[in-house]
Amino acid sequence: MLQMLAFISRPVTRRRLVLGVAGVVAASIAPAAAAETIALSVDASKAGAKIDRNVFGQFAEHLGHGVYEGVWVGPDSPIPNTRGIRDDVVGALKALKVPNVRWPGGCFADEYHWRKGVGPQRAVSLNPNWGGVTEPNSFGTHEFMDFLDQIGAEAYVSVNVGSGTPQEAAEWLEYLTAAQPTTLAKERAANGHPAPYRIAYLGIGNESWDCGGNMTPEYYLSQLKAYSRFVRNFNPAQQQDPNRMLKIAVGPGGDGPRWTEWTDTVMKAWQGRSWSWDFDGLSMHNYTVVKWPPSYKSTGFGEAEYAQILKSTLEMDRLVATHSAIMDKYDPQKKIALVVDEWGAWYAPLPGSNPGFLVQQNSLRDAILAALNLNVFARHADRVRMANIAQMVNVLQAMILTDREKMVLTPTYHVFKMYVPFQDATFVPVSLDAGTYTHGDVTLPRLDAIAARDAAGKLWLALTNLDPNRSVAVEASLAGLTPRAAAGETLTAPRVDSVNSFDAPSVVAPKAIAAKIQGATLALTIEPKSVTVVSVEQ
Numbered sequence: 386m387l388q389m390l391a392f393i394s395r396p397v398t399r400r401r402l403v404l405g406v407a408g409v410v411a412a413s414i415a416p417a418a419a420a421e422t423i424a425l426s427v428d429a430s431k432a433g434a435k436i437d438r439n440v441f442g443q444f445a446e447h448l449g450h451g452v453y454e455g456v457w458v459g460p461d462s463p464i465p466n467t468r469g470i471r472d473d474v475v476g477a478l479k480a481l482k483v484p485n486v487r488w489p490g491g492c493f494a495d496e497y498h499w500r501k502g503v504g505p506q507r508a509v510s511l512n513p514n515w516g517g518v519t520e521p522n523s524f525g526t527h528e529f530m531d532f533l534d535q536i537g538a539e540a541y542v543s544v545n546v547g548s549g550t551p552q553e554a555a556e557w558l559e560y561l562t563a564a565q566p567t568t569l570a571k572e573r574a575a576n577g578h579p580a581p582y583r584i585a586y587l588g589i590g591n592e593s594w595d596c597g598g599n600m601t602p603e604y605y606l607s608q609l610k611a612y613s614r615f616v617r618n619f620n621p622a623q624q625q626d627p628n629r630m631l632k633i634a635v636g637p638g639g640d641g642p643r644w645t646e647w648t649d650t651v652m653k654a655w656q657g658r659s660w661s662w663d664f665d666g667l668s669m670h671n672y673t674v675v676k677w678p679p680s681y682k683s684t685g686f687g688e689a690e691y692a693q694i695l696k697s698t699l700e701m702d703r704l705v706a707t708h709s710a711i712m713d714k715y716d717p718q719k720k721i722a723l724v725v726d727e728w729g730a731w732y733a734p735l736p737g738s739n740p741g742f743l744v745q746q747n748s749l750r751d752a753i754l755a756a757l758n759l760n761v762f763a764r765h766a767d768r769v770r771m772a773n774i775a776q777m778v779n780v781l782q783a784m785i786l787t788d789r790e791k792m793v794l795t796p797t798y799h800v801f802k803m804y805v806p807f808q809d810a811t812f813v814p815v816s817l818d819a820g821t822y823t824h825g826d827v828t829l830p831r832l833d834a835i836a837a838r839d840a841a842g843k844l845w846l847a848l849t850n851l852d853p854n855r856s857v858a859v860e861a862s863l864a865g866l867t868p869r870a871a872a873g874e875t876l877t878a879p880r881v882d883s884v885n886s887f888d889a890p891s892v893v894a895p896k897a898i899a900a901k902i903q904g905a906t907l908a909l910t911i912e913p914k915s916v917t918v919v920s921v922e923q
């Protein structure tokens with residue numbers, strides 16, 4: 386997936402992000418027409434699978450300003466920080482209840498040597514994948530674990546299979562998790578953390594079919610078996626379910642026979658596994674890009690690009706279904722999770738930015754794209770039990786953009802926040818026929834909806850109106866509960882390419898929406914090009 390990127394090292398022009406929007410040519414979207422009424426039905430008594438909170442996971446790679454500047458500014462920075470980690474970013478992420486963070490990559494992970502990132506003297510190395518810049522290693526193991534502590538997330542550590550060894554990865558895990566006084570555990574204590582760390586998820590390689598070493602599935606399997614066997618978690622609190630560290634194998638990276646063959650080969654081997662190796666999740670990467678290299682602009686686009694990108698993102702459903710069906714052949718009990726640990730929009734780099742830093746803006750289109758993908762994951766909740774959007778701060782479809790001391794929350798951030806109630810809620814099926822939205826030769830469903838019940842029994846509905854021109858009046862019949870009151874918020878903006886910038890941070894921000902309960906019916910009007918989340922009390 387990365388073959389198309391020729392990374393040139395040159396200084397990043399971060400200012401473009403601040404100014405980018407003002408100069409954009411207006412995308413002409415027709416004014417909203419009168420709403421027509423759509424019937425939707427929800428039966429709250431029909432419980433589906435749990436929507437695992439881990440599908441709202443994040444990904445932080447050592448790439449551009451994803452970690453350095455985005456998360457880590459160092460303890461001496463004038464930017465308010467706690468032990469070097471930005472307070473504003475931590476505060477924003479806490480509100481998302483981030484379940485897990487995947488780190489240190491990405492492609493970076495297969496060239497990462499953990500020893501360079503521990504102790505008082507940090508080796509300065511290079512980051513050849515991403516702009517060829519120097520890697521100070523000042524954000525290493527302890528800083529990552531401190532960051533997780535500050536935001537309240539679990540660790541998803543990707544170990545180096547491409548250029549590392551099982552021994553190196555095994556020693557990292559011993560350093561992280563051993564409680565007994567081994568030399569490595571004592572070194573961890575000397576470096577400030579006597580107690581063993583909790584490592585919830587272990588990624589065994591990243592894109593081993595490409596940037597992670599261009600392996601065949603058979604070759605990867607031999608690596609996987611060795612890493613699965615030898616890279617142990619020694620934390621006494623993690624020796625049994627449900628606290629056991631879950632191991633995630635490299636899975637497919639796109640559409641087509643190469644990827645179905647990969648999934649088939651790895652899952653078939655898993656079915657015939659022996660006592661000495663195992664894994665718990667199969668990773669899948671799928672970016673919304675339309676075609677490589679990424680050429681769609683992240684700002685200053687019109688309805689044609691809006692419709693095309695949404696069409697492309699909806700392919701996620703078919704990919705998940707295809708790979709789930711292969712997994713079902715070998716794992717009908719769905720023991721292995723499909724882990725979509727890289728997803729999101731990948732656009733052309735912002736003009737003037739370092740192309741190796743993957744800097745892009747984030748618009749209302751991305752908010753809608755995020756909601757559509759989260760809905761796909763919810764519908765496949767029995768198999769998709771973890772996902773990680775790429776990436777958390779300043780890289781690709783980010784939650785947060787920073788520029789020195791400034792920070793702005795993106796439209797995608799707001800969707801993740803609005804969807805917090807869906808974390809660990811029980812999926813409830815929704816049926817609707819809202820017809821279609823057509824632009825040029827692209828035809829899409831007009832409305833997308835999911836529902837779920839939280840632990841307190843409250844019903845939550847998420848409704849996305851893909852049509853940028855027509856609002857939808859929804860009458861939702863609610864069976865299986867006695868609705869009493871409803872409240873919600875909606876995220877929209879004047880244009881499909883509206884963005885939040887450092888100068889205008891609230892162009893795309895949620896606002897309250899009126900929702901009425903009439904008997905067993907919920908009535909509300911959904912604005913064009915919007916994401917709405919409503920709760921129903923009973």
Ligand code: AHR
Binds near residue numbers: 387446591727775781
């Ligand atoms: O997220 C950027 C890159 O995309 C990751 O490093 C790699 O795994 C993928 O190709």
